[in-house]
Amino acid sequence: MLVKVFVTPRRDILDPQGRAVEQSLKSLGFKNVSDVRIGKYVTLNVEASSPEQARAEAARMCEQLLANPVIEDYRFEVENS
Amino acid sequence: MLVKVFVTPRRDILDPQGRAVEQSLKSLGFKNVSDVRIGKYVTLNVEASSPEQARAEAARMCEQLLANPVIEDYRFEVENS
Amino acid sequence: MSGIAVSLAGEPAVDAELARAHGLSPDEFALVQKLLGRMPTFTELGVFSVMWSEHCSYKSSRVYLKTLPSRGEMVVAEQGENAGAIDVGDGWVAVFKIESHNHPSFVEPYQGAATGVGGILRDIFTMGARPIASMDSLKFGSFEHPRTRYLLGGVVAGIGGYGNCVGVPTVAGEAMFDAAYNNNILVNAFCLGLARKGELMSARARGVGNPVLYVGSATGRDGIHGASLLASAEFDASSQSKRPTVQVGDPFTEKLLIEACLEAARSGAIVAIQDMGAAGLTSSSSEMAARGGLGIELDLDRIPLRQSGLTPYEMLLSESQERMLLVAERGREAELQAIFAKWDLHAAVVGKITDDGRWRARYRGKIVADIPVRALADEAPVYRRPAAPPVKPPERPVPLRAHPAPRAALRALLGNPNVASKRWIYRQYDSLVLSNTVVGPGSDAAVLRIKGSRRGLALKVDSNPRACALDPYLGAVSTVCEAVRNVACAGARPAGITNCLNYGNPERPEIMWQFARGIEGLRDAALAFGLPVVSGNVSFYNETEGHAIPPTPTIAVLGVMDDVSRRVTQFFKAPGDLILMVRSGAPSLAASEYEAMFGASAPGLSPIELGREKKLVDGLVVAAGSALIRSAHDVSEGGLAVAIAEACFNQELPMGAALDGVDAANPSELFGEGPSTVIITAKQGDLSSLSRIFTDAGLECRVLGGVIAEPRLRIGSALDEDVRELAGIYEGSLPGRLQGDDS
């Protein structure tokens, strides 16, 4: 099963990379852009007997390794593939 | 409008980060994991008069800045927000 | 014996057309058939095309490279092995080399530069030497060009990203910006390693029946044809999957490889080892076999693969990074595999050494390539291409009408990115790791101590394309002189040279002429200084749409100090010290930064008398060794006035200078570059002993003035400037141009 994990910088934490990209977009002429945030997009395959099992595993992977709760939020999706 | 951009390393391109994370997940006991790839997840707001316009801008942003076509693929979604 | 080899189902038929698409000329294709005694298979055609490419075979440069002096008392390993080595005393040998990664860095600056660093590191530790320092020589287009900032940012981040992550300090380098490089940047990477004498590894296969081991990252489709057929549109278009992919570096794996290979080297179980660089598996296996006069057989079914479905052709031509090939002592495979396993690396047995002098590859029960080893290595074509000076004289800047005021000129020069501080670059590099860096970036040459010894090593890389464009011979000579002088200014005795020769398309006679003249200059200068050229690299085809870069031989010099505590930096030390100028001839504005900024005003380069250059360098070494020198700074871009200002920019405490002994009315005195000029400071009491060293050698040695506590730079009545203000211009130039990219 295909697991897609979205890791984003927490709202209250400065995201200098997002800010720099926003600046660059503006200087490229995209004036109407705001609130750029840069996170991570992790995809992986997990062999699981059911979407529930895959979801449970994905949650554990995120908690243990893929995201750091001090600075990041995460969300994931599971797809049959 | 909310634009979500998913940037992933191109298929044939080495993704050392994904490989290291896969190793680590395996040693944490997630034996049935494979094909871990790590990319970027960019979210941004764009003021646009229509979803079409937002989509057109998003495509240009990806090509010009958000993705590096030499080594990365991208995909995006536009949501009314 | 022609051997038997078969093409596989689905592979294109080999014919003259396909050979041409592979970059082989009709004559070369005929030679392939003659050497094989038959038509090559598709796989074999690919193998020949990379091994006979300019990049791998040095077919246009080989006859010239042979004329360089490669021997010397202190030389331990010479050209032919992966890098040169020099005995630096106390049982240590230094291994060093420089290599280009120009085109990959232009396509993808971060990864191109990063993999350039990775490649040169492997050339060093493959010899059993631990990499201890890196340098980088960079050429970018002008800041007006839209891609320059992007390329600069990416290249510097890539060099840092890789070098910092493997734990090898980047201690020196150079950077230049000129419109001549707008469409062809240069990224040359240097690495220095240290090994115990007698413990150098070889790349010469020995022992029929010995197993061949593959270590490191798995093989993917990276960079197939990176070395040879970069531009072959028809061929590329035929298949999406065959498009050359950009190589991505994995410095973490490289760090593991360094540790594991050095540990494996100490086990004594390795017979020969070579990194998989350009033409990866093919070149490493065939070159090791060729050096040993033996044959080799590869079992392609055992090659570790990153993705399934790679064909033999792709496996043999892949340039995936962080891979090594080694020949082990038979029966000791397991011992080696255990060492690599300790470092989480897999070592696979992928073949064996044979006695029949053939390079053979098997795949799924079939032989897909069977070629005489000599045909790949020694019998590759060698060309003496036509060389002729250009018909048109070299382009010169527009003539200068009136000289700017010295004050304005000095300020403009200090803010010129070619002269200004390169701190924005080198502060992105870890220059401290390994605890050897006693002089880091910012002074003329970097100096490293050797732990457990009193000795030290000095190193610097230089190039001088402006002078080379005017006169490719004199330019090359002056480049060697500058690098040698920089090392001597640090107090070290120059001991060896490595070079990276960046030129345009060698099939054009005027480029070949530039190259030939450059080699002559390099040779004459090396001979005059008595220095061996221990290694090098040639990068041709640096041109876009018929516009070649200026000839750019990049020269790195390694120097040895018997007592590292006698090292010298370029910065003034204390008020009251005397400022002296030593020089070998009169400076000229030709090819100077001044001329590039304000316009041409000099007819041509000053001649260089190599005998005097050598005396100047010898004098510096003797004077530093006798502790007579407090600071020494080489006059280069921007001339004397800039050099004095730079010497004032002491980070701990800015100093001032008051000079009466300079002809300030003469712009070439203040801003001229040219033959050797060095600014030295000394204690008053040491003046006579010091100046005797130089005057006895027949050199001009003059007191210009003295160091003062007040941070002002005074030159006669022409200049009276606040040093802090000048430092602000000097330090602010690059960050200012890159605003938004950095804080």
Added chain:
Amino acid sequence: MKWGVIRFPGSLDDGDALWALGEVMGQEARALWHKDETLGGAECVVLPGGFSYGDYLRCGAIARFSPIMRAVARFAAEGGLVIGICNGFQILCEAHLLPGALTRNRSLSFICQPVTVRVENAATPFTCAARTGDLLRLPIKHGEGRYVAPEAELDAMERRGQVLLRYVDPRGEASDAANPNGSMRSIAGVANERFNVFGLMPHPEHAVERALFGQDGLKLFESIVLSRSSSRLGEESAAR
């Protein structure tokens, strides 16, 4: 005293820490392997600088699962002294042995340069050879050294004196300009609540010899030696 320097895959300044402790300071320092499960009797464990596991995903995120980290956590829970330098600091934060996290520098680029740090609390095993307010000149070299933690937690840490080092200008004042990476409240080094685990971004092991970067880094290592010998005295007299 006995020191153990952990060598993770990708550790880089491990040799420098061993050199500083062993050769320069004459301490008994040994390398510990990440696959080991014990600390070999070390009285202070050093997690050195570098790029453990390439710093892929997040700095220190993968290294914290090394077998030896279980031993380090146990050792710390028993009150053993642990110091993490640069990458070691990042690993300790990821392992939750120290509060907060280290994120990408404000400039988004790697920085290698000298900094001045002020000792904020000299009443700890890591700083007791200095005085509160002392200035130390140390090098930094990192791409991800911007210290962050929730404001409320920072307040609590400040109250308890857990902020041990702060980036300041040469006159000793904290300012935005003197903050090289954008760390919250200019924080350069923090301790845990029990004051037996310490992490810092600057590299004291690169500031132990006059010929290289000066000797201000010695202050921190000497503090540890001092605190150990006094606590050993305490243990001995208690035993008697």
